[in-house]
Amino acid sequence: MLKHYNIDGQDFSIAGEASSDFKRRLKKLGISPDVIRRVAIAMYEAEINTIIHGGGGECDAEVSNDKITVTFTDHGPGIKDIDLAMQEGYSTATEQIRELGFGAGMGLPNIKNYTDDMEIETEVGKGTVVRLIVKL
């Protein structure tokens, strides 16, 4: 299964719809609930980042024989220091984002914890690609 989603960077109220849709599809495929939950949480954090930090973008989600791969691509500001960004509690989110319940600096660490593999390709001023893999 291969799914493509556009991630709207303007409307925060619909943030998470891609993750919600993909989660429903994984359920229909009969994938184990633990795997689904790990994918859903990691994908949701990445979707939120694409919106609040990347200004929106795209998502490609794929189920193959042995794994689930979800890739988020944005053309936002990029990440200057990936090691710093990966630290628990590090966040550049604004007060406004914090009031919406995000910006605790736990998103990237959560993604790492819940996935088997995670890759970040980023260039300052160009954008960011975050790929997460969960084995079946």
Added chain:
Amino acid sequence: MLLSEIKDIVKAEVLTGESENDLRNIDIHNACGSDMMSDVLAFVKDQALLLTGLINAQVIRTAEMMDILAICFVRGKTPPESVIELAKDLGMVVLRTEYPMYVACGELYVKGLEGGKNAKAL
């Protein structure tokens, strides 16, 4: 702890229309209280209740990703109708209490609803 007991302990109101009987059929094993959704997402628990003072759609989305069964809004906050509708669509129970976060969590904790001190890994 049954959701019906939880409702009584924090003197909550049900916003999603379930009856007393419906609530008696939902067993909650764990709870988590936070206004930061990433903190919630860091601690996976089974059969969990989420207590929060945040009332936007992302609370429901967060609960959805984690398979959380029920949400209790604290401090007498009422979410917009669209947020309640989203919870209904996903089959979640939404409660609302006048108690502030600390008191709601404290009352439930002393009555035996655990928080899962070490529940980080899946």
